Amino acid sequence: MSSVAAEAVHEPRSGFRERLDSWTAPSGLFIAAVLVIMALPVTRTIQDPDFWWHLRAGQLIIQHAGLLGNDPFTYTVANHHWTMHEWLNEVLFAVEFAVGGLGLIVLVLCTVTWLGLLAIMQKARLRNPTRGVLGMGMLIAVIAGFPIWGPRVQMITFAFAALTLLLVERHLVKGGKAIWALVPMFLVWSNFHSGFVIGLGFIAIILVAELIGAWLHMPDSAPRERLRPLLLVLIASVAVSMINPNGPTILLYALGTQTSGAQQSLIEEWFSPSFHDWEVLVYGAMLLSMAMLVVFNRHIRARDVALVLVTTALSLQSARHIALFVAASTPVYIDQLALATPRIRAALRRLRRAPATARTRARVQPPLLFRLTACALLMAGLGGVYVAWLVPKMQLQPYSLTYAQEFPVCAAQWLAGAPEPLKIFNQYGEGGYLSYTLSPHGDKVFIFGDAALMGDPLLYSYANVETVTPSWDSIIRASGTDIVLYDIKTPLADVMDHAADWTKVYQDGLSVAFVSTDRLSTLHLPPVPDWAPGSVCAKQAKATPNAGAQNR
Amino acid sequence: MKRPDLLLIAGADQERRATATRFAWIAAAAIVVLVLTVQPFSDANVWWHLALGRLITTSGIPAHEPFSFLPAAHAWVGQQWLYEVTLAGLVGAGGAGLVSLVMGLAAVAAVVLAALAIPRSVRVTGPWLAVSMVITGVVLHSVVGVTSAVISVLGVAVVLFVISRWRDGRTSAVWGLPALFLLWANMDAGFAAGLLILLAAVLLIPGAPSHAGSRRQLALALGISAIAALANPVGPGIYASVLSGVFDPGVAQSLAGFGSPNFHEWWARLFEGEVLLVIVLWTVSGGPDRFSAITGFGLLIATLFAQENLGLFAVFVTPQLAVHGSRAWTLHVAPRLHGPEQAATRHLHPVATGIALLAMTAAMAVALVPRLSASAAATYQASTYxxxxxxxxxxxxxxxxxxxxxxxxxxxxxxxxxxxxxxxxxxxxxxxxxxxxxxxxxxxxxxxxxxxxxxxxxxxxxxxxxxxxxxxxxxxxxxxxxxxxxxxxxxxxSSPGGIAPPGSGLVIPPPGAPDC
Structure with a gap:
């Protein structure tokens, strides 16, 4: 029995004072500290290159008072129909940006991510682990998800997925009507992000796993009478998720991403995690230690097995799915830790040759005032740290130095001075920023981060240029490109630097631009600016440490 | 009531038929695995090993890197000289086809030995042995072929087999280990994995109760094996050489085999499936012993860091799949399919089994012989290199x-x-x-x-x-x-000076360029 449950048995509850004692106890302070610490790694600057085109798309949706039928940003696939599966999210971005700038968007998305983590914690609490195990498990999970956290649209799906799993687990354990809250949630989710199919998939997986688990007499199966409402909720959720500008086709949209060979093989965040990368080491450690704990405990629910297997497979396939692994597997991990703890303690006692029944020392609580003061000081300290962490990230503007080191901020400022709109061959991860800054000017990009909209043929064409296959030159020319804007120190930039029929027309600390020599005189490009000393672009030229990342 | 001597005869007959049945299943699985493991020279490293084998045959082991015009930073490590000389000898004797066949047979031997590395006290039926062998063969398909990794796969299988015999009380088997490591250390650096597995066995497996001091014997055999491994051209530096190869980040960046698996590829998905299967089987069948659990997870970590360890992991889990798969089936599935009373062990009909095995052998020959011909090797070489x-x-x-x-x-x-x-x-x-x-x-x-x-x-x-x-x-x-x-x-x-550079586009096939 866990210590929390034990306390509940031995000590009669006395309302507010009891809770106060509980939360000012060391374990309560630990959980409170964990709640604040969890917010630190999920609070970051905008690093997702797709953020910028989402923001611009939201502004355009509001401007046109409707979804955009076609892609307005590229000169390559402008005739492709655009399935705007994230339209509601994009509109919210635009509204938040208008109200509070980038800072408000950062704050909202980081809060949403934190709420997702809170939902995971609540789900884990349903199985009554000790607070120590709960806090440790959550800290490990938050660090495991480190490569993925940050203000990005996928965090909406992460939070909704965690909430779905919480509501389903609560229903299977306690019953009640709260499970029906999933239906309106899916109505909203399906308009936010196509990842809602993951939530539907989770429910279906749990249902099937529970049926198989009951057949195999696996432990702690849910009562069968609770599966029927879950099935009904699933059916209703599928139905309401079709209430969407894209209609029922939205259900199949996400599968297209999962089955696209080009997206899976060319886009970095779809790659498998490399365990030589320190950022995924904790994820690997969590995965392996969970496998060890399951083998050690030999006690696991059928639905837990299914969720862990599915999210493990997804996260090994693509690092971006580590967030789903954290959402679905963390409560299982904490449960397994809790199951193993008594056996580990007993083993340690045996090693120390301590008696099996340890002496229980009466715990002497410090005075309440002392505990409250300690609690207040701790929370104030942690809160101060968090605010000091958050505020600089909220203060950044789209043209700040931080972003100028990641995105072609200075090159965009230069190109904005061109008298005529340009067709820009760009780096995949920079199409979003260029679309955000230059589409009002009429400029078009070769490619940006909506890979499904771009389509596999364009992705492969882009890859041929990026990797400088023999057809690179003909692909650029055949597409009608006016100017090539690319990161310095990349193979393409280094080859173009030696090509006699391409002329370098611009370079800063991040980007370099080339124009076909025979078109140089007709483009009327603006002169290369002489950045004022102390300006962002002057600093960027000095500060950019390592340009040349590809497919970010 | 039957006479006791008749019961004995019936028991012996039953045992003989059970053994024949197991043999038939193992033979059938081995045939399938052989088709998977006989491969052409798909590993590009085979060529410089072959060139080196020829060089060693004529001039001895070189002290410095012998082929490149770049100055090598380190002296040549001739640790694999025996593999290279063997490779050159086999190519000289029978061409590429013979090498492919021999390496394929070595991989099959590894799979069979691994499947048999089960303590006798654990009764595993023929079908489960065959299933575990075929799963291993399918997983191994991507890492075996004409490569020195096969030597290590075979070496690990032999070590597992010896450990299982040792657990049965046949402690004399351990004295073959030093000879094994003497050969292995001169063929592939994977011998270090074999030593680590032996060390795990010494530390984690209780000695056979009937043989006092058996754990000491295994520890002694391990010590002698570790010393025997020093008898190679690198001498005592062999362990430092292995460690630098494992922990050098530059190596991990430059060689795909030292990178993490790419789970978009089918072979990595098979590996993942095998891992999940083993963990599920361990969980539902009473759990592994300490040696199997710790060594298995160790090899899993090694494979997640460097995909070239996949072969070692696959061979290690072969007996685990057989034992725990069989146990899980008996505990959880069979009672639901057949009711509480177990179906009697079925034996295969000898004539039908013989005919089936002959047919499988013929099919294998039809599949393999064309692949082993000189013309097939030449065609493969011309299209791949x-x-x-x-x-x-x-x-x-x-x-x-x-x-x-x-x-x-x-x-x-x-x-x-x-x-x-x-x-x-x-x-x-x-x-x-x-x-x-x-x-x-x-x-x-x-x-x-x-x-x-x-x-x-x-x-x-x-x-x-x-x-x-x-x-x-x-x-x-x-x-x-x-x-x-x-x-x-x-x-x-490069073009002679004075010629104007062309436009940037290169057309393939290049117009006007002759065929090589």
């Missing part, structure tokens, strides 16, 4: 330095073993980081790639037609001497 371009360069640019991609460097070393005209091949531990940086500068088109070409005096290249180097060299004004449509590769040379 730049055979014709190498011949062209040998005739037209004798003794001149050649650039090629690292995976083809070994083939060029095989084609041009003298004269030091090869740039680099997949032996980063010898070449060192400076040579690797020079290679990367051209291969990744770093800003100084043209400078490297100039300073290293490289004027000719043999490269795949779709390689970035082809497009880049074309931009520099290099011309295409010839194009090989079979391997889709080019021979390119």
């Amino acid at each position: 730049p055979e014709a371009p190498a011949t062209y360069a040998g005739h037209n640019f004798p003794g001149q330095r050649l650039y090629t991609i690292d995976t083809w460097g070994g083939y060029l070393a095989y084609r041009f073993p003298s004269g030091r005209i090869v740039f680099l091949y997949d032996e980063p531990a010898v070449f060192g980081s400076n040579a690797l940086q020079l290679y990367d500068a051209i291969d990744l088109l770093d800003p100084n790639w043209v400078h490297v070409l100039t300073t290293e005096n490289i004027h000719h290249a043999i490269i795949p037609a779709d390689a970035r180097e082809a497009a880049a060299l074309h931009v520099l004004g290099w011309t295409v001497n010839c194009y090989d449509p079979t391997s889709r590769s080019l021979v390119m040379s």
Whole structure:
């Protein structure tokens, strides 16, 4: 029995004072500290290159008072129909940006991510682990998800997925009507992000796993009478998720991403995690230690097995799915830790040759005032740290130095001075920023981060240029490109630097631009600016440490 | 009531039929695995090992890297000399087909030994042995073939087999281990994994109760084996050499085998499936013993860090799949299918079994024999490696330095073993980081790639037609001497001064360029 449950048995509850004692106890302070610490790694600057085109798309949706039928940003696939599966999210971005700038968007998305983590914690609490195990498990999970956290649209799906799993687990354990809250949630989710199919998939997986688990007499199966409402909720959720500008086709949209060979093989965040990368080491450690704990405990629910297997497979396939692994597997991990703890303690006692029944020392609580003061000081300290962490990230503007080191901020400022709109061959991860800054000017990009909209043929064409296959030159020319804007120190930039029929027309600390020599005189490009000393672009030229990342 | 002697005879007959049935299942599975493990020279490293084997046969083990014009940072590690000499001997005796067959048979032997590495007290039925062998064969398919990794796969299987016999109380088996490690350490660096598995056995498996001091015997055999491994050209430095190969980050970056698995590829999905299957079977069948759990998870971690360890993991879990699969079936599935009373063990009909095995053998022969022919090997070689371009360069640019991609460097070393005209091949531990940086500068088109070409005096290249180097060299004004449509590769040379560089586009096949 866990210590929390034990306390509940031995000590009669006395309302507010009891809770106060509980939360000012060391374990309560630990959980409170964990709640604040969890917010630190999920609070970051905008690093997702797709953020910028989402923001611009939201502004355009509001401007046109409707979804955009076609892609307005590229000169390559402008005739492709655009399935705007994230339209509601994009509109919210635009509204938040208008109200509070980038800072408000950062704050909202980081809060949403934190709420997702809170939902995971609540789900884990349903199985009554000790607070120590709960806090440790959550800290490990938050660090495991480190490569993925940050203000990005996928965090909406992460939070909704965690909430779905919480509501389903609560229903299977306690019953009640709260499970029906999933239906309106899916109505909203399906308009936010196509990842809602993951939530539907989770429910279906749990249902099937529970049926198989009951057949195999696996432990702690849910009562069968609770599966029927879950099935009904699933059916209703599928139905309401079709209430969407894209209609029922939205259900199949996400599968297209999962089955696209080009997206899976060319886009970095779809790659498998490399365990030589320190950022995924904790994820690997969590995965392996969970496998060890399951083998050690030999006690696991059928639905837990299914969720862990599915999210493990997804996260090994693509690092971006580590967030789903954290959402679905963390409560299982904490449960397994809790199951193993008594056996580990007993083993340690045996090693120390301590008696099996340890002496229980009466715990002497410090005075309440002392505990409250300690609690207040701790929370104030942690809160101060968090605010000091958050505020600089909220203060950044789209043209700040931080972003100028990641995105072609200075090159965009230069190109904005061109008298005529340009067709820009760009780096995949920079199409979003260029679309955000230059589409009002009429400029078009070769490619940006909506890979499904771009389509596999364009992705492969882009890859041929990026990797400088023999057809690179003909692909650029055949597409009608006016100017090539690319990161310095990349193979393409280094080859173009030696090509006699391409002329370098611009370079800063991040980007370099080339124009076909025979078109140089007709483009009327603006002169290369002489950045004022102390300006962002002057600093960027000095500060950019390592340009040349590809497919970010 | 039957007479006791009749009962004994019936029991012996039952035992004989059970053994025959197990044998039939194992033989059938081995045939399937052989079809999977006999492969052509798909591992590009085989070529420089082969070239080295020939060199050792005539001149002894070289002290320095013998093929490249780059200065190697470290002295040559001749640790694999026995593998290389054996490879050269087999190719000399029977061509590429014989090597493919021998290595395929070695892999099958590993799978069979691993499946039999089960303590006798654990009764595993033939079907489960066969299933575990086939699963292992399918997983191994991507890592075996003509490669020294097969030696380590076989070595680990032998170690597991010896450990299982030792657990049964047959402690004399352990005295074969020093000889095994003596050979193994001269063929592949994976012998270190074998030593670690033995160490785990010494520390984690209780000695056979009937043989006092058996754990001490195993520990002694381990110690002698570790010393026997020192009897190789590297001497005591062999362990430092293995460690530097494992922990050198430069190696991990430059060799795919030292990277994490890419789970978009089917073989990695098979590996993942096998891992999940083992964990599920362990969980539902009472759990593994300490040795199996710790060693299994250790090998899993090793494989997640370096995919080349996949073969060791696959072989290690073969007996786990058989034992725990059989146990899980008996505990959870069979009672639901057959009711509480177990179905009697079924034995195969001897004649039908013999006919089935003969048919499988015939089918295997039909599948394998064409693959082992000299013409099949020649066709594979001509389409996978730049055979014709190498011949062209040998005739037209004798003794001149050649650039090629690292995976083809070994083939060029095989084609041009003298004269030091090869740039680099997949032996980063010898070449060192400076040579690797020079290679990367051209291969990744770093800003100084043209400078490297100039300073290293490289004027000719043999490269795949779709390689970035082809497009880049074309931009520099290099011309295409010839194009090989079979391997889709080019021979390119720098143009003499004074000729204007062409437009940036390179057309494949290059118009006007002759076939190599």
